[in-house]
Amino acid sequence: MKINQKIKKVAFIGMGLINSSLARDLKIKKFYLSSSAYSRRLSTINKIKKLKLVDFASSNIEKIIKEADIIIVGIPVAAYQEVFKKICNNIKPGAIITDVGSVKKEVINSVKKYIPKNIDFVPGHPIAGTENSGPESGFAGLFKNGWCILTPNKNTSKNSVKIIKYMWQLVGMKVDIMDSNYHDEVLAITSHIPHIIAYSIVGTITNLQTTIKKEVIKYAASGFRDFTRIAASDPIMWRDIILYNRQSILKMLNLFKKDLSKLEHAIENNDDKFLLNLFTKTRKIRKEIIK
Ligand code: NAP
Numbered sequence: 001m002k003i004n005q006k007i008k009k010v011a012f013i014g015m016g017l018i019n020s021s022l023a024r025d026l027k028i029k030k031f032y033l034s035s036s037a038y039s040r041r042l043s044t045i046n047k048i049k050k051l052k053l054v055d056f057a058s059s060n061i062e063k064i065i066k067e068a069d070i071i072i073v074g075i076p077v078a079a080y081q082e083v084f085k086k087i088c089n090n091i092k093p094g095a096i097i098t099d100v101g102s103v104k105k106e107v108i109n110s111v112k113k114y115i116p117k118n119i120d121f122v123p124g125h126p127i128a129g130t131e132n133s134g135p136e137s138g139f140a141g142l143f144k145n146g147w148c149i150l151t152p153n154k155n156t157s158k159n160s161v162k163i164i165k166y167m168w169q170l171v172g173m174k175v176d177i178m179d180s181n182y183h184d185e186v187l188a189i190t191s192h193i194p195h196i197i198a199y200s201i202v203g204t205i206t207n208l209q210t211t212i213k214k215e216v217i218k219y220a221a222s223g224f225r226d227f228t229r230i231a232a233s234d235p236i237m238w239r240d241i242i243l244y245n246r247q248s249i250l251k252m253l254n255l256f257k258k259d260l261s262k263l264e265h266a267i268e269n270n271d272d273k274f275l276l277n278l279f280t281k282t283r284k285i286r287k288e289i290i291k
Contacts, residue, residue, distance in 0.1 A: 001069055001094070001096070001159070001160075001163060002159075003159070003162050003163055003166050006030075006031075006032065006033055007031060007032040007033070007069050007070055007163075008032065008033050008034065008067070008069050009032060009033065009034045009035065009036070009067055009068045009069055009070075010026065010031070010032040010034075010035045010036075010068060010069065010070045010071075010072065011035070011036045011037070011038070011064050011065045011068035011070070011071045011072070012035065012036070012037040012038070012054065012072050012074060013037075013038050013061070013064070013065075013071060013072065013073045013074065013075060013083055013087075014037075014038070014039065014073065014074040014075035015037045015039050015044060015047075015048050015053060015054075015057070015074070015135045016074060016075070016133055016134055016135065016137075016138075017129060017130065017132055017133055017134065017135075017137045017138050017142075018074045018100045018126065018128075018129065018138070018142075019037070019072060019074030019100065019138075020048075020051070020053055020134075020135035020136075020137075020138030021128075021138035021139055021140065021142035021143065022072065022074070022100070022126075022138075022143070022171065023035065023037070023053045023054055023138075024053065024138060024139065024140040025140050025141070025142075025143065025170075025171040025172075026167070026170070026171065027053070028140055029170045029171065031167060031170060032069075032070075034055050034056075035053075035054040035055050035056075036054055036055060036056040036057065036058070036063075036064045036065075036068070037053065037054040037056075037057045037058075037064065038057075038058065038059065038060075038061045038064040038065075039057065039059060040059060041059075042059070044134070044135060045057045045058065045059060047134070047135045047136055048135050051135055051136065053135060053138075061083070061086050061087060062086075062087070062090050065087050065090055065091060065092075066090065066092075067092055068091075068092060068095060069092065069094075069095055069096070070095065070096050070097075070098065070163070070164075070167075071087070071091065071095060071096070071097045071098070072098055072099065072100065073097065073098070073099035073100070073101070074099065074100045076234075076236050076237045076240045077101045077102070077103050077107045077240045077241065077244050078239075078240040078243070078244070079240075080099075080101070080107055080110060080111050081110050081111060081114075084111040084114040084115070085114050087114075088114040088115065088116060089116075091116060091119050093116075093118040093119070094118060094119075095119055096119070096120050096121075096122055096160045096163060096164065097115065097119060097120070097121045097122070098121070098122045098123065098124050098164050098167075099123055099124060100124060100125065100126055101123070101125060102125055102187065102191070102192075102237075102241045103184055103187070103240075103241050103244040103245040104123055104125065104151045104180035104181075104183045104184055105180040105181045105183075105184050105245075106184075106244045106245070107123075107244055108121070108123055108151070108153075108180055120152075120156050120157050120160035121152075121156070122150055122152050122156055122160050122161055122164040123150065123151045123152065123180065124148055124149070124150050124151075124164060124168070125148065125149045125150075125151075125183065125187070126143055126146065126147075126148040126168065126173060127146050127147045127148065127149065127191075128142050128143045128146040128173075129142070130142075131229055131230065131232045131233045131234075133234045133237075141172070143168070143171045143172050143173045144171070144172035144173075145172060145173075145174075146172070146173050146174070147173060147174050147175070147176060148168040148173040148174070148175050148176075149175075149176050149177075149178050149183050150164060150165060150168075150175060150176070150177050150178070151177070151178055151179065151180040151183050152177065153180075161177070165177075181248075184245050184247075184248040185248045185251070185252070187245070187248075188245055188248035188249045188251070188252040189252045189255075189256075192241060192242060192245055192248075192249050192252075193249065193252050193253060193256055194230065195230055195231075195233065195238060195241075195242075196242065196249070196253070197227075198227040198228075198230035198231040199230075199231050199238070201224075201227050201231075202227055202228055202231040203231075205217075205224075262274075263275075263278065266278075
């Protein structure tokens with residue numbers, strides 16, 4: 001396969017929010033000549049067909065990956081092993097497998113034994129998404145201007161990395177290559193811990209007395225509303241992300257707890273300077289991110 005030649009066949013394993021958005025964009029960009037998608041449930045297959053996301057959709061995974069040049073895995077990370085085990089003997093020699101999973105190191109370790117020698121695995125993580133799930137939630141343009149992180153190892157062919165990099169650039173992403181462990185640490189603090197905080201704070205509300213709970217929901221302004229949006233993310237996907245990135249998450253959670261204790265201490269001691277300093281610093285960070 002060459003970077004400037006049309007890809008003959010792309011196979012999508014899973015057609016949720018991420019893979020269906022990618023399928024929409026790649027179809028518009030005419031990245032491939034034909035496409036197929038595997039999904040477990042008949043109801044999802046029917047949605048894929050209705051939305052005309054690919055040329056062929058089925059729950060027969062062997063048929064879906066047959067003759068595919070690129071296989072894109074977009075399912076919850078705990079389901080990878082089962083799927084890789086099923087497909088490993090039927091992948092076309094020279095094909096590339098890539099994925100969109102939010103955790104890298106442990107997930108890569110869990111599947112590497114299933115990947116044949118003549119196949120390149122180029123793990124990827126597009127940092128884009130919403131709290132919604134399923135093929136009907138995807139949309140063209142989801143990835144525009146975002147970052148995609150690829151975590152190949154030193155033995156992965158440069159050409160395969162180039163092709164996958166080109167694919168993400170085609171749908172509007174900037175691409176970084178990173179070590180998988182470093183990726184997981186960065187994502188633990190930028191994405192996974194914020195989700196844990198949201199799940200935790202919205203959980204606290206559910207434990208409040210009924211009267212207070214009613215008022216909280218009634219008067220929920222942007223702060224709490226933002227937390228509920230994040231806490232509405234797919235439960236299975238997030239259970240898997242957190243358990244597969246346990247080590248990095250626990251490390252970052254420890255740092256966060258220390259800082260939270262300092263904040264608590266400042267509130268107890270009416271330490272106005274501490275609060276003002278912290279809030280001024282964080283406001284600056286927000287402005288930098290938006291810029
Ligand atoms: P989603 O919308 O919930 O869709 C999940 C897909 O996975 C469905 O096609 C589902 O098929 C399939 N699936 C679920 N369990 C499976 C299993 N045990 N075996 C085989 N297929 C299974 O998910 P998504 O949001 O697109 O996320 C997919 C991947 O992208 C995850 O690894 C996630 O970490 C990563 N990611 C997500 C986001 C985000 O914001 N959502 C952002 C970046 C990366 P059926 O419908 O047929 O059951």
